[in-house]
Amino acid sequence: MHYNFKKIEEKWQKKWQASHAFRSQADPTRKKYYLLEMFPYPSGKIHMGHVRNYTIGDVASRFKMLQGYNVMHPMGFDAFGQPAENAAIKNKTKPDTWTHKCIKEMETELKRMGFSYDWEREVSTCDSDYYKWNQWIFLKMFERSLAYKKASAVNWCASCQTTLANEEVVDGGCWRCHTQVEQKDLEQWYLKITEYRERLLDDLSRLKEWPQRVLAMQNNWIGKSSGVDIYFHLKDSDKVIPVFTTRVDTIFGATYIVLAPEHPLVKELIKGKPQEKQALEFIDKVAKESKVVRASSDIKKEGVFTGSFAINPVNNEEVPIWIADYVLMEYGTGAIMAVPTHDQRDFLFAKEHGLPMRVVIQPKGSGLKAEDLTQAYEGDGIQVNSGEFDGLSNQEAKTKIAGWMEQKGIGKIQTHWRLRDWLISRQRYWGTPIPIIYCPKCGIVPVPYKDLPVELPKDAPFTGEGGSPLGKVKKFVEVKCPKCKGASRRETDTMATFFDSSWYFLRFCSPKFNDAPFDTQEAKYWMTVDQYIGGIEHAILHLLYSRFFTKFFQDLGMVAFPEPFQRLLTQGMVLKDGEVMSKSKGNIVDPDSMTKDYGADALRLFILFAAPPETELEWDNRGLEGAFKFLNRVWRIQDNLKDKADAQVITALHKTTKKVTQDYGEFKFNTAIASLMELTNAIYQSGADKEVFSRLVITLSPIAPHFCEELWEILGNKESIFKASWPGYDPKLLVEENVELAIQVNGKVRAKIEVPRDIPDDKLKELVLKDEKLAPWLEGKPLKKFIVVPQKLINIVI
RNA sequence: GCGGAGGUGGCGGAAUGGCAGACGCGCUGGUCUCAGAAGCCAGUGUCGCAAGACAUGAGGGUUCAACUCCCUCCCUCCGCACCA
16 A cells, blocks of 8 residues: 555645745845746646756755745746737637636646745736836836837748747747748847846856856857957048958958958949949849858858959058858958968868968968968967068967057957847737837837836737737727827837846745835845756846846846846756657656656656756656655655664664755755665664654655655644754764775775774784785785775775 | 767666765566565676676776876767858
8 A cells, every 4th residue: 555645745735825834034034045946938737847847946945944044935927928829819718818727727736746835926927017017127228228229130930920039049940939030121129238248248257156058158149259350441442341350360361351242332342343243143142041051051152252452451462352151241340351371261262262372370390381271270370471570479469460450540459249139029919018109209208107007908809810919909009199198109019028037036025016126125135046947948048138137227226236046057858768748749748647646746756866957857657656666665664663773774864864965955866865765775674763764754855745744743743844953963973883894906806894993004904914815815925005095995905 | 160068787877086886767586465466575787607807988098096087089969150
C-alpha cells in the first residue's frame, strides 16, 4: 500500500490557503528574501517547463522560510498577447473572457502543485489597474523623449499582422510563428533603449551571480565596437563618405571603398556613368534577396564598380568606389574602406574583381608580398608603407593614427552599437493602448495622467479580418483633443507585451498601490529580487528590457539600484525522447495527469532529482515511479521507530543535514536528494528514532511539502512544519571513530585498512607496512615515499 | 569566424587534485506468497575462471596521485555574425 497522496495533498493545500501560510509583509526587523519565477502566459494549462521552473523556485523559497527569512514569493500572469485574440476568433468569444478563464484554470493547477505563493499579491497585466501603469510609464518616457514616433523600415510578420522588435526576430522569422519577416515602411512608436546602452553594457559586470552565457548574449546583443570614422571625399564633388573601421592601422592599405547597395549616395555616384545600367540591375537584384539569403551566400562576394572615385585622406590616393552585397547599410556607416591584404572578405572580393592590394602590416620575421598572399593576414605586426607610422607595432599605430586623424580633421574616433531602439507598437487588440491622441491642430498629444487608464473597449468586433479591431470601435477612436478640445483620433496600436513584463517584479512589492506603479517604500524593502528563475529564451528580450526599465526608474528617483535581479538561474528544458515537448510532435506529458497518478510531491521530487536545474531534463516515467517509491519508503519509517538510534545513523543524519543545507543553497537539488536517500537507506539498515526521523522530514519538506506536513503532524507537532526551524548539524558527530583508508602502491589501490581516526603517522606507517596483503607488492623493493592524505588514503611509492 | 556550455556504465547523473561511476532507473538472483504484485535483502563499468588488466571524446604533459591542472586536436548543443 502506498501513502494516500490525494487526501494528504488536498488537506494541506486547503490548510495553507485558510491560514494564509505564505502571506508576506514588509518587516524591517527581519531579513527579507524576494524569490521570483518568470510569470507565465495564461494558456490555461501548465506544462512541464512551468513545473520545473516553479518547483525549483518553491524549494528555494520554502528553504529560506525554514531558515527564518521573511520570504516574498509572488505569482501573476503575463496576460496580454496574441493567443487570446486567436482563441477569441476561433471560439467566438472575447479575449478578456478567454484569458480570465485560462487564468482561473491555471491558478487551480498551480495550487495543485503545492507552490507556496502569496496569492494576495497576484497581478494580471491585462487588468486596467495594472496596465494603467504601463501607460503612466509610457507618458513619463514620452516626457523625456525616451518614447518617440518615427517612420522607418520595420520588421513585419504577415501572419501575425503586426510589427516586431529586433529582439523578436529569430533567424529571420517571427519568434512566435516562424513566418519569414518582411520589411515594411511604417510610422511606429519606439523606446530609446539606446540611450541606456552604455549603462546596460557596463552594468553587466555587476551581475556576478548571473550565468556567463546570459551575460555573453547580452554583451553580444548590445554589440559595442570601437574604431574610427574616416572621411573620404569624392574626387568630383565636395561630398564626403564616412567609413567605419576598427582597423585604422590598416588605412594606408585601403585600395578601394565599398558601399552598401542601399547607401543613399549610390544613385548620385552612378548617374551618367557607363556602369549605371549594370549597377542599377545589381542593386535591384540585391534588394530582392531576403536577409537570410544575403547572409548565407558567404563564399562569393558580388559587386559592381560605380564609375566614381574617392580620395584616401591619409595619402591622397584616388580609390575606386564599389558597391557590394557584403556591406550592410544597417551596420556602421553603410560604407567600408577595403584592405584586401588584411581583411579576408576584402581579399576575396579583390581577387574576384582584380583590385589592387598593398601590404601595410608585416608579421615579425617574415616578408609578406601582396602578390604571394593566398589569404589576408589579419594578425599583428609592424607597420610598413604607412608614411610616418612605419616601424611602429600595429597596436601602437592604431592609437597614434586615430589621434593624428582627429587632429587633421580627416577622421573621428567613433563607437558603433548593434543595439537599436525598441519598437513597441503592435497592430493588435489585446494589449495596453498607447496613451496618445492625434489632433489635426496640436499634433501628437499625450493623454493627461488624470485620464488614465485608457481602457481597452471590451466590445470590439472580432472577425479576424481587416486589421486591428480597435480601429473599428468608434467611441474609442473618436476623441476630443485634451489641449484644444477639437475632434481628434486616438492611437489604435497597443504596446508590445514585453513592456508589461519589464516592471512586474516592482508591482509585486505593492500590487494594489494606487498612486504610482509601485510604492517606493515597499520596493525599498523588497527589491532587489534576490533570486530570479526562468527560461534561457528570455536571455535577451525580457531580461534586457527589465534592466532598461529599472535604470529608467532609477533616473526618475523611484529606485536606488541600477539592476533588478541579484541572482539568476536559467533552468534547462524538459525533453521527451530527446526532443522538446510540443503539440506538433505529440510528445507532451501533462503534469496534471502525473499528479493524479503519483501526487504533486512525487512529481516535484522526480523533476529535481533527474538532473541539475540548469541542464536539460529527459522525462522518464519510471523515474517518476522511483521518486514515488522513495516517498513510500520514507513513509514506512514511522512504523518502526525505536527509542534510540545507533551512532552510525546519527552520523549519517548529521552528514546529510550538512550536505542538504549546502546543496539547497547552491540549487544542487539532485545531490541533496541523493543524500536524503542515503540516509533513508541507513535507517533501513539500523533503524531511526523520533529525533532522526523528524530531522529527515524537515530537510525533505521543501521538496515534498504536503507529504512532510502530514508526517510532521503524525509525529505530534501542532504547527505547520514551515514554522519549524532548519536543523543544524554537529561537526563533532560528522566523523566516525574509525576511518577506512585506501592504501595505494604507486597510485594503485592494493588494500584497505581500518584505523582510529587520529592515529599518528608513524604508527600508521608501521601498521601499513606490516599489512600482509601488501607484501607481494612491496617485497624487496626500496621505499621511496610514504604519502598520507589524512582520513582518506595512503600512497606508497617504491 | 567570435562568444558560452558540454563530451563519464545500458540510461539519468555523482565526484573540482586523493579509492571513478554516489544516488536513482533498468537488469539479475534471493526472500515473502498457492501464485502474482508490492515490500525487503543482495548483485550489477568492460575483459577475465581467477589473480589481475583496462576504463571519464582523442593524443601528449605536469604530479606520489588527474574526470579534475596545462598543451594540441575532434565532436555536440546554444547565442551572435559578410559587424568592417
